[in-house]
Amino acid sequence: QYSVFCYALDSEYPTQNSVTATNAVATQRFVRTLDTSPPVISSCAVVAKADTEDTVTATLELDEQGTAYCAAVFASYVAPSKHAVVAAAFASATTGLSPYTATIDVNKISAGYGASGLEPLRRGTDYDIYCWAQDDEAYPYTGPIGMSAPSHCADALIRTLDLTPPKLRFVDAESVSSTSILITLQADEGMQVW
Numbered sequence: 030q031y032s033v034f035c036y037a038l039d040s041e042y043p044t045q046n047s048v049t050a051t052n053a054v055a056t057q058r059f060v061r062t063l064d065t066s067p068p069v070i071s072s073c074a075v076v077a078k079a080d081t082e083d084t085v086t087a088t089l090e091l092d093e094q095g096t097a098y099c100a101a102v103f104a105s106y107v108a109p110s111k112h113a114v115v116a117a118a119f120a121s122a123t124t125g126l127s128p129y130t131a132t133i134d135v136n137k138i139s140a141g142y143g144a145s146g147l148e149p150l151r152r153g154t155d156y157d158i159y160c161w162a163q164d165d166e167a168y169p170y171t172g173p174i175g176m177s178a179p180s181h182c183a184d185a186l187i188r189t190l191d192l193t194p195p196k197l198r199f200v201d202a203e204s205v206s207s208t209s210i211l212i213t214l215q216a217d218e219g220m221q222v223w
């Protein structure tokens with residue numbers, strides 16, 4: 030936003046007349062320049078949230094004030110559209126001064142039916158996190174401006190924590206020789222058994 034003042038000088042000969050300082054000050058107007066560029070996500074870090082098995086936290090830095098949205102997809106799935114990221118409804122407005130920071134907890138993934146078809150993130154599972162942002166510009170001539178496509182957050186997959194011990198069920202045991210017993214167990218997740 031700028032303060033604009035006007036000053037005038039006529040072209041009379043031999044003496045030019047000018048606007049007085051009081052008149053120049055009275056012309057003051059506040060004018061904002063247009064913002065025609067979307068925000069840029071300058072950094073994004075994702076970590077599994079401590080003490081939970083179904084939440085990851087994305088921390089983003091934008092180059093201008095705005096609102097950031099994030100969504101999870103299973104590892105190596107196709108990147109979601111910006112509309113799918115917004116529909117997931119995990120959002121945060123930026124805080125502080127430049128760089129502007131937004132922190133978003135993501136704890137659900139789309140099951141393919143929009144926001145009503147969200148299911149919790151699964152424990153011990155790899156995900157890709159995509160984020161999209163739009164600025165807070167609401168000047169009368171333009172609305173908020175958003176990124177053209179979501180950005181892949183972080184360089185690597187993020188894995189939710191697995192804090193639950195495996196459940197083991199004895200199924201059967203049979204002797205297969207005089208020195209060996211074959212034991213069949215059923216488990217609810219991958220594990221090592223001794």
